[in-house]
Amino acid sequence: MTKNKERTSLLRFTDRLPKLKRHHKQLHKRLFILITLFTIPLLVTLYYISPLNSLSKVEVEGNQNIDSQEIIASSDLQVGQKLWSQYLDREEFTRKIVQELPRVKNAEIKFSALNQFKIDVTEHEEVSLLAEDEKYYPILENGEVVRQPEERADENKVILENFNSQNQIMSTIENYYNLPDEIQSDVSQINYTPSRNNEELLTIFMNDGNRVIVNISNMEQQMQYYPQVAQEMDDNGIVDMEVGIFVRPYDENSTEDEQDENEAE
Incomplete structure (x- = not known):
């Protein structure tokens, strides 16, 4: 009689084991989601207040007859100011270059590093x-x-x-x-x-x-x-x-x- 009870209890535990595993996985999944929900805003906040969100350097390529500093100055790009707001307005900055420097045929602003820009310039012949x-x-x-x-x-x-x-x-x-x-x-x-x-x-x-x-x-x-x-x-x-x-x-x-x-x- 005692053996039958032990056998029955073992079978019940064995039946519950997959359910416990599934429940354990669901707990891990929920915990991961909660950690992610809290971590992403934290990382975004840290990024926006860190130096990585500021433009640290601007370089120029393709210029033959115009000084690089003159091109940077005419663009109005500001080192130390917000990176993404300037990148999103990059067409306005390149338009200023073409308007102020007659030698420039066209210009394009790209990322050269994590928080650095490169201005690719094509000059009129x-x-x-x-x-x-x-x-x-x-x-x-x-x-x-x-x-x-x-x-x-x-x-x-x-x-x-x-x-x-x-x-x-x-x-x-x-x-x-x-x-x-x-x-x-x-x-x-x-x-x-x-x-x-x-x-x-x-x-x-x-x-x-x-x-x-x-x-x-x-x-x-x-x-x-x-x-x-x-x-x-x-x-x-x-x-x-x-x-x-x-x-x-x-x-x-x-x-x-x-x-x-x-x-x-």
């Missing part, structure tokens, strides 16, 4: 130079003139002179860079020389000693004929492409300034 008062100002691919004078001209860039409109500059540059390489390399300088009846007129100084008079709008088309025309010329002179193509010699009795005036009329 310098395509020519504007001559003014015996100094040379870089002209960018968008026609913008950078008002940072250079004492010497870069021999690899064509020189523009007497231009006062960004649209004129852009149109001239676009036409010039559409010319064949051999014609581009033979151009030393392009002057804007409008006449009373033609506001598009250019005077192009060639390395071979000739000058070409041509309209901005048909410069690309007309200049294609220059190599053939120059080859047929016995002496240096003026190739007038304003209307058709005419060649005339320099007036040996005129000064260079007088020649320029005559060409502009």
